[in-house]
Amino acid sequence: MFSSDATAFTSSGSPVGLPEGALKGTTTVGIVCRDGVVLATERRATLGGGFIANKVAQKLFKIDDHIGMTIAGWVGDAQTLVRYLRAEVNLYRLRRAAPITVEGSATMLANILSGNRMMPYLAWVLLGGVDAKGNHLYSVDPAGGSIADSFVSVGSGSSIAYGVLEEACRDGMALSEGVDVALRALTAAMKRDSNSGDGYLLAAISEKEYREYSDDEIRKRLSKLKLG
Secondary structure, eight states: OOOGGGGOBOTTSOBSSOOTTOOEEOOEEEEEETTEEEEEEEOOEEOGGGOEEESSOOOEEEEETTEEEEEEEEHHHHHHHHHHHHHHHHHHHHHHSSOOOHHHHHHHHHHHHHTTSSSOOOEEEEEEEEETTEEEEEEEOTTSOEEEOSEEEESTTHHHHHHHHHHHOOTTOOHHHHHHHHHHHHHHHHHHOTTSOSOEEEEEEOSSOEEEOOHHHHHHHHHHTTOO
């Protein structure tokens, strides 16, 4: 059983006191735009001492056609949460013959985390999507706290990413602009945070679709932004 210290997170959203050998993933970014939501993350996973364990870690997940999720923290715990949430969201759709709201899915995830405090999931999640009520982004912490915001970054490089987000994010920003801001924020974090790097994962969620950008599309945007 983990002690209370094992569940503590730093102000940047990185878990402290992880068991030896725990695979960790950071940095993640979420942005609400006027016509959708952007979710993005880099691809590096690290072990204790800053050892790079994996350069193609999957930290961006499609939960439903209108909802996506990024993870920071212990990769194994986060992947388990993804499986749980996907199953519950699918069950909701089958039972109600309608998709769950983004707020409902965030509450469901928060309840799972809150109900496991004695054996906590050491993962911090950004959950975003589009529903009939609008465009939404939630930061869900390991203790089950769920907070809505217009832009969020979590992970060891989040303090650097926020430097870009605070300056560039504004109300009414188009989805395409949000994609560029997310890439700029991640690039800044990857340049200064040794736990972040090795490429990008990016999704744009709108009323029409859940779209994940290919590596080639991301390279072209980075080149256009003079970041590549």
